[in-house]
Amino acid sequence: MTVTSSILTGDRLALSRLLTQVENGTAEGRAALNSLFPHTGQAHLIGVTGAPGTGKSSLVNQLALYYRRQTTQRVAIVAVDPTSPFTGGALLGDRVRMRDLSGDPDVFIRSMASRGSLGGLAPATAAMAQVFDAAGYEIIFIETVGAGQAEVDIARLAHTTLVVEAPGFGDDIQAIKAGILEIADILVINKADQPGVENTERALRGMLELAHPVRRAFQHHGKMEIVDTPAQSSESLWIPPILRTIAIQSAGFGELAEAITRHREYLRQSGDWSRRERARLEREVEMLIQDTLATRFRAGIQGTYYAEVLGKVFEHQLSPWEAVKILLNGRQT
Amino acid sequence: MTERKIRVLVAKPGLDGHDRGAKVVARALRDAGMEVIYTGLRQTPVMIAEAALQEDVDAVGISILSGAHMALVPRVIELLKANGQERVKIFLGGIIPDEDVPTLKQMGVAGIYGPGTSTDDIVRDVREAVVDSLTR
Ligand SMILES: Nc1nc2c(ncn2[C@@H]2O[C@H](COP(=O)(O)OP(=O)(O)OP(=O)(O)O)[C@@H](O)[C@H]2O)c(=O)[nH]1
Ligand SMILES: [Mg+2]
Numbered sequence: 001m002t003v004t005s006s007i008l009t010g011d012r013l014a015l016s017r018l019l020t021q022v023e024n025g026t027a028e029g030r031a032a033l034n035s036l037f038p039h040t041g042q043a044h045l046i047g048v049t050g051a052p053g054t055g056k057s058s059l060v061n062q063l064a065l066y067y068r069r070q071t072t073q074r075v076a077i078v079a080v081d082p083t084s085p086f087t088g089g090a091l092l093g094d095r096v097r098m099r100d101l102s103g104d105p106d107v108f109i110r111s112m113a114s115r116g117s118l119g120g121l122a123p124a125t126a127a128m129a130q131v132f133d134a135a136g137y138e139i140i141f142i143e144t145v146g147a148g149q150a151e152v153d154i155a156r157l158a159h160t161t162l163v164v165e166a167p168g169f170g171d172d173i174q175a176i177k178a179g180i181l182e183i184a185d186i187l188v189i190n191k192a193d194q195p196g197v198e199n200t201e202r203a204l205r206g207m208l209e210l211a212h213p214v215r216r217a218f219q220h221h222g223k224m225e226i227v228d229t230p231a232q233s234s235e236s237l238w239i240p241p242i243l244r245t246i247a248i249q250s251a252g253f254g255e256l257a258e259a260i261t262r263h264r265e266y267l268r269q270s271g272d273w274s275r276r277e278r279a280r281l282e283r284e285v286e287m288l289i290q291d292t293l294a295t296r297f298r299a300g301i302q303g304t305y306y307a308e309v310l311g312k313v314f315e316h317q318l319s320p321w322e323a324v325k326i327l328l329n330g331r332q333t
Numbered sequence: 334m335t336e337r338k339i340r341v342l343v344a345k346p347g348l349d350g351h352d353r354g355a356k357v358v359a360r361a362l363r364d365a366g367m368e369v370i371y372t373g374l375r376q377t378p379v380m381i382a383e384a385a386l387q388e389d390v391d392a393v394g395i396s397i398l399s400g401a402h403m404a405l406v407p408r409v410i411e412l413l414k415a416n417g418q419e420r421v422k423i424f425l426g427g428i429i430p431d432e433d434v435p436t437l438k439q440m441g442v443a444g445i446y447g448p449g450t451s452t453d454d455i456v457r458d459v460r461e462a463v464v465d466s467l468t469r
Contacts, residue, residue, distance in 0.1 A: 012386060012387070012416075013386060013416060013417045013418070016386055016387055016388070016389040017389055019389060020340075020389045024337055024338075083368075084363065084364075087363065087364050087365070087366050088338075088366040089362065089363035089364060089365060089366045089367050089368065089369070090363060090368045090369065091359055091360065091363045091369050091371055092368060092369065092370045092371065093371045093373075095370060095371070095372050095373070095384060096371060096372060096373035099372075099373070099375075099376075099380065102379070102380045102383055102384070103379065103380075103383070108387055109384075109387055110387055110388065111368075111370050111388060113338070113368045115338075
């Protein structure tokens with residue numbers, strides 16, 4: 001049996017091993033991704049982001065439980081934690097909060113180290129989600145590192161992005177970054193059992209009103225990108241609801257799940273679901289072109305020649321632009 | 334293409350006490366460049382095997398202070414095998430009486446560590462055992 005057919009028939013060990021291959025970017029992983037690709041595009045990807053300790057993992061645990069009890073949908077969870085920049089190692093602790101999900105064969109939790117990526121996801125998170133999608137997981141939660149800053153990557157990958165705040169984290173308006181509100185499809189105030197919920201909600205509401213007229217403009221790697229202008233899209237009509245949850249008492253999850261469903265319906269009806277998919281796939285193709293061309297270029301150039309041209313840049317004889325022109329055109333010095 | 338990282342599950346089964354030792358080992362393995370999946374307290378053998386399967390780990394470290402190792406460890410080994418993960422290396426930490434050590438090793442436990450073991454030794458053993466099984 002091929003890897004692909006094992007995945008499609010629900011072999012969990014094959015799935016787990018493939019996730020490793022995909023995470024490590026091996027040729028085997030890539031080949032499987034190719035043959036699985038026609039089977040993707042079914043899942044609802046739900047991003048969960050927010051500052052460390054706001055309760056993202058606890059919330060995913062409760063939401064997943066809710067879905068498993070109320071629906072027949074299978075649930076996958078990808079939980080990303082940071083890689084130490086000093087040692088390259090990582091301590092992945094999100095499972096600690098997800099023990100309620102164990103024993104359910106239709107839930108699959110995979111921890112992932114960020115491996116040098118800075119945007120809150122790991123380099124292979126999107127590909128891992130694709131594998132889960134092909135394997136028939138209809139709901140895929142993606143918990144980000146939670147750096148607490150605008151995590152644009154998750155908003156691009158997920159169909160629905162939940163931004164989790166908690167009282168005490170959000171009392172101070174300064175602490176709520178406008179950027180993170182711009183990526184939120186749903187705002188969740190978790191730890192609603194804690195004092196200060198009212199303040200947090202008021203602060204969020206205020207920020208939300210400020211953020212929304214311009215919410216489609218993303219600042220990414222220093223480049224301003226307008227993802228969907230209101231003229232082409234009705235997405236601007238979606239006003240992110242603010243919901244309260246208490247993950248440790250499983251309170252508020254019916255309402256949260258309902259808001260997620262409403263957002264999905266909204267994306268479907270407005271056509272934004274397919275617009276998002278297209279934008280995401282187009283970006284993926286573009287990134288692959290860049291990577292592939294860079295690899296091809298490096299393979300085709302002599303190391304000594306490259307060093308020689310670079311040396312001229314160091315000595316300010318050539319500008320970087322001129323150097324690139326020379327390198328791409330071959331030996332023309 | 335990324336280099337292959339060693340992935341280790343660290344679990345603390347049973348109802349006894351604290352997980353200080355397990356956390357110290359987890360941090361040492363991380364500091365040695367490994368990816369450590371920490372599952373927390375009160376893990377049953379079923380939960381440990383399930384996590385090992387989903388995380389595709391190379392090794393499982395189990396910390397047991399309660400004296401229940403002769404019940405728990407064989408069960409974990411059996412479940413890993415049933416899942417097709419017989420190659421996963423098992424390491425055991427805690428208070429393990431000398432007379433149990435040969436039996437446990439025979440079952441396939443790759444390393445057993447009592448209180449006061451240097452984490453350097455554990456890190457070295459885990460790395461050696463995993464690299465050995467990967468190259469075979
Ligand atoms: N009081 C209270 N505590 C909560 C609630 N939800 C989570 N917690 C606690 O908050 C702490 C952090 O929860 P996690 O779910 O690990 O938070 P996280 O955002 O995933 O944390 P990182 O992944 O480390 O960023 C834990 O001690 C939880 O038990 C809640 O609704 N109320
Ligand atoms: Mg977490």
